[in-house]
Amino acid sequence: MEKSRVLIVGGTGYLGKRLVKASLAEGHETYVLHRPEIGVDIEKVQLLLSFKEQGAHLISGTFNDHQSLVNAVKLVDVVICAVSGVHIRSHHILLQLKLIDAIKEAGNIKRFLPSEFGTDPARMAHALEPGRVTFDDKMVVRKAIEEANIPFTYVSANCFAGYFLGGLCQPGLILPSKESVVLYGDGNTKAIYVEEDDIARYAIKSIDDPRTLNKTVYIRPPKNILSQREVVQIWEKHIGKELNKSSISEQQLLASLEGQSYAEQVGLIHYYHVCFEGCLTNFEIGEGGVEACQLYPEINYTTVEQYMKRYV
Ligand code: NDP
Numbered sequence: 001m002e003k004s005r006v007l008i009v010g011g012t013g014y015l016g017k018r019l020v021k022a023s024l025a026e027g028h029e030t031y032v033l034h035r036p037e038i039g040v041d042i043e044k045v046q047l048l049l050s051f052k053e054q055g056a057h058l059i060s061g062t063f064n065d066h067q068s069l070v071n072a073v074k075l076v077d078v079v080i081c082a083v084s085g086v087h088i089r090s091h092h093i094l095l096q097l098k099l100i101d102a103i104k105e106a107g108n109i110k111r112f113l114p115s116e117f118g119t120d121p122a123r124m125a126h127a128l129e130p131g132r133v134t135f136d137d138k139m140v141v142r143k144a145i146e147e148a149n150i151p152f153t154y155v156s157a158n159c160f161a162g163y164f165l166g167g168l169c170q171p172g173l174i175l176p177s178k179e180s181v182v183l184y185g186d187g188n189t190k191a192i193y194v195e196e197d198d199i200a201r202y203a204i205k206s207i208d209d210p211r212t213l214n215k216t217v218y219i220r221p222p223k224n225i226l227s228q229r230e231v232v233q234i235w236e237k238h239i240g241k242e243l244n245k246s247s248i249s250e251q252q253l254l255a256s257l258e259g260q261s262y263a264e265q266v267g268l269i270h271y272y273h274v275c276f277e278g279c280l281t282n283f284e285i286g287e288g289g290v291e292a293c294q295l296y297p298e299i300n301y302t303t304v305e306q307y308m309k310r311y312v
Contacts, residue, residue: 001208003026003027003028003029003208004028004047004076004077004111004152004208005029005030005031005075005076005078005080005209006023006028006029006030006031006074006076006077006078006079006080006204006207007031007032007033007059007072007075007076007078007079008030008031008033008048008080008081008082009018009033009080009082009083009099010033010081010083010084010115011032011033011048011051011056011079011080012032012038012044012047012048013082013083013084014089014160014162014196015082015117015133015160015181015196015200015204016082017047017051018196018197018199018200019080019200019203020051020056020249021033021054021084021197021205022188022197022200022201023051023080023204024051024054024055025201025204025225026201026205028055028143028204028206028207029076030051030055030056030057031056031057031058031059031072031076032048032051032056032057032058032059033059033060033061033072033077034048034058034059034060034061035060035061035062035179036060036061036062037062037064038301040073041211042082044157046172048186051242053169058077059071059072060076060171061185063095063098063246065307066098066102066105066256067128068103069099069101069102069124070102070105070106072102073099073102073106073108073109074102074106075294076109076121077108077109077110077111077114078101078109078111078112078113078207078208079099079109079112079113079310080110080112081096081099081113081115081156081204082115082117083095083115083116084115084137085098085115085118085134085137085159085265086267087134087256087262087263088264088267088268088281091133091134093119093134093137093140093141094137094140094141095139096114096115096141096144097140097141097144100112100141100144100145100148100150103148103150103210104148104150108178109151109209110151110187111151111153111213112136112145112150112151112152112153113152113153113155113203113206114138114141114142114145114152114154115138115141115197116138116154116155116156116157116282117155117157117203118134118156118157118158118160119135119154119156119169119270119273119274120154120156120218120224120281121134121135121136121138121139121142121157121214122139122142122216123279123283123309124273124303126252127269127273128269128272128273129269130262130265130266130269131265131266131267131268131269131270131272132145132269132296133158133266133271133295134270141143142289143161145235146308147239151214151311152214153203153204153211153212153213153214153215153216153217154215154216155199155203155206155217155292156216156217156218156219156289157192157194157199157202157203157219157221157264158191158194158218158219158220158280159191159192159193159197159274159280160194160195160196160199161194161196161304162174162196162309163232163303164191164193165193165276165307165308166311167183168181168228168231168232168235169184169191169228169231169271170182171204171264171268172263172264172266172267175311176235176242176308178239178241178243179243179244180243180244180245180246181232181243181244181245181246182245182247182248182275183226183228183229183232183245183246183247184247184248184253184271184275185245185247185249185250185276185282186229186247187227187228187229187232188227188228188229189227189228189274189275189276189278189281189283190225190226190227190278190279191225191227191228191275191280191281192217192220192224192225192280193221193224193226193231194221194224194301195301195302195307196218198221198284198299198301198302199219199269201296201299202217202219202292202293202296202297205292205295205296205299206295208290209295211290211295212295214288214291215288215289215290215291216288216289216290217291217292217295218285218291218292219291219292219293220285220291220293221249221301221303222293222300223303223304223305224301224303224304225281226304228275231308232305233312234304234305234308235308238308238309238311238312239312250272250276253268253272253276254272254312256268259270
């Protein structure tokens with residue numbers, strides 16, 4: 001089967017650059033939207049040029065110019081969007097409505113992967129303010145996709161390893177302490193951690209796969225379904241030392257929102273749902289979903305054990 005041509009929007013982002021790499025590695029003709037607004041951001045220009053050197057096509061286009069998006073979309077079969085959706089960086093999920101308008105007009109897209117790559121927003125109707133904004137906005141995008149009958153795949157990637165494992169699942173930390181850790185309650189709620197390059201590889205595998213058409217792909221690497229306490233134990237084994245452990249209760253976590261910035265509050269609520277409620281693991285994948293590691297056993301994913309070694 002011929003491989004689809006892919007357009008990546010948000011290809012300069014944290015996840016986006018990995019999607020570009022994975023798409024090229026899988027042999028897809030890969031286009032990366034390059035927006036004129038980046039101006040003199042030298043790092044981004046260098047990154048885009050490095051994509052070009054690796055064989056990607058750079059396409060100029062912007063959300064402010066509908067026709068530029070239509071022109072870019074017409075060049076490919078599949079669009080993957082990875083625009084930002086983390087408030088501590090920036091949050092532009094609803095910009096995708098403009099991309100959806102362009103996909104509708106172009107009329108040629110066989111698959112669209114919107115910027116999701118986290119907790120399944122369809123399961124988060126009960127989420128607390130203000131963190132729910134991420135899920136609400138992603139659901140607005142889903143509704144627009146489905147109303148326009150655009151073929152889709154939603155990738156639920158669970159926890160990015162860099163954010164969650166790096167900080168031993170503590171918000172505001174991305175390097176693991178060798179001294180101490182604060183556990184959520186008893187620290188026994190299970191979450192799921194996925195290395196970011198692996199997320200990109202699973203996402204790219206899904207784009208030409210009929211089994212993932214109009215489905216949610218959950219990435220659940222079996223060895224990476226662990227509690228915070230288990231993550232800490234792996235770290236302790238690597239450094240040969242036990243950390244001092246204290247604990248924060250649900251009420252204390254929620255009370256700690258006061259006085260924090262909006263972006264920090266959004267993040268804390270996400271940690272609350274993942275680490276106290278267990279929102280990533282408290283359900284079975286149902287009718288509308290498939291599991292990535294079962295679909296693509298050939299991908300040798302990074303285990304938490306391997307991932308934590310990088311910090312030693
Ligand atoms: P980034 O913050 O790294 O940004 C991604 C891209 O967004 C960049 O390429 C940037 O383009 C683009 N962008 C930002 N603002 C604009 C704009 N105004 N117009 C056009 N493009 C814009 O994103 P992440 O990689 O952190 O997030 C991608 C997805 O992953 C999101 O859906 C997010 O919610 C999810 N995520 C999930 C996590 C998890 O643990 N499950 C953790 C982090 C993210 P440019 O370079 O041109 O500015």
